[in-house]
Amino acid sequence: MATVHHWTGVEARALRLALRMSVRGFADHLGVAVRTISKWERLLASTAPRPDTQAILDTALARSDAAVHLRFETFLSEASRPTEGQHRRVTAAGPRAWEYESWSDDLERAVVALNQQNFAFADHLLGRWLPRFPSKELDDKGLYLLARSTALLGDLRRDQGAVIGPxxxxxxxxxxxxxxxxLGIPRRVAQLDLSLAVVTEMSGSLETAARNYEQLAIDDRLGLRDRARAMLWVGTALSKDGNHDYAARVMLAATRNFEDLTEPEDWSVAHQKLALAHRGSGNLTHALQCITIAQNTGITESPMQCVRLNTAYGHILLSDPATVDDGVRKLDQAARLAAEYSLSHQLRSIESIRTTIPRASDSPGR
Known part of the structure; x- marks a missing residue:
């Protein structure tokens, strides 16, 4: 999701347009005077809201849905383009304005489809545009849409488990x-560095992933939420590498950041990952406390997150001989949902966990 380090009239106007509000409606939405909004739109980059109003704008953007974020970034991309005569020409064979609008609409729909793990529909939407225009025919807005489409294709392939290779x-x-x-958009470059660190972790290069996350956790190109995520993922990589106690301390710091940022979904996910770190260190009481918090506070209906929650819960239950059967049932439930949505990376994780299930022949007295 988009974040803004310092608001000016440019970003404020982009948010108003992304929300599809009038000047008066936007003023009411923020709780500021109409003349304030008019001033921002008149002076644009040469004016900046007061610090308290910057915080109000941060909240308005954070509470917006994915479609608003995509429109916001598109308007910002247009605003940052060079002046007329300096930017890339669009050839006669290139896209028209209505095609850009349709492309943006399809990207909004693709974001929703990916959040629901509807991979076939997301792939169809992205496939309508990715091969459509040679990059040399695109102006900066077209290149921005191409980059967003390509990044979403990366999200699709990551969630399907195609992590490295062609x-x-x-x-x-x-x-x-x-x-x-x-295009000179450093925040987007840094976000893709974060995505690349994720696939590095998923491919098993845990030490490299942890180092990359550590650097991104203090990278000023990223917003506070993305930096907190990077910190959380430092802990994830450390925990997977067996360094559970230190991982738990890092994750706890990230969890507090999500609480300060009022990011309930990230806060819930952080507790899920913290639960696994506690399981790894042998502290099953804390592990069960954290996974219960994650289950009770998660606000997403994403099949991916449901699979992750059930997998984590099952893994924790397997660690206690008294709850092994319950753990097996949770893993079976997670595996069925993962298979239904073609979540191959999660299926491989579940199968790996299943290899740790104690066999009946291993029980004392047999």
């Missing part, structure tokens, strides 16, 4: 990063 998440993220670098 036609992988790594390949798509690298391509999107190159375009955003060309």
């Amino acid at each position: 036609l992988s998440a790594h390949q798509a993220y690298t391509g999107a990063r190159s375009i955003f670098t060309q």
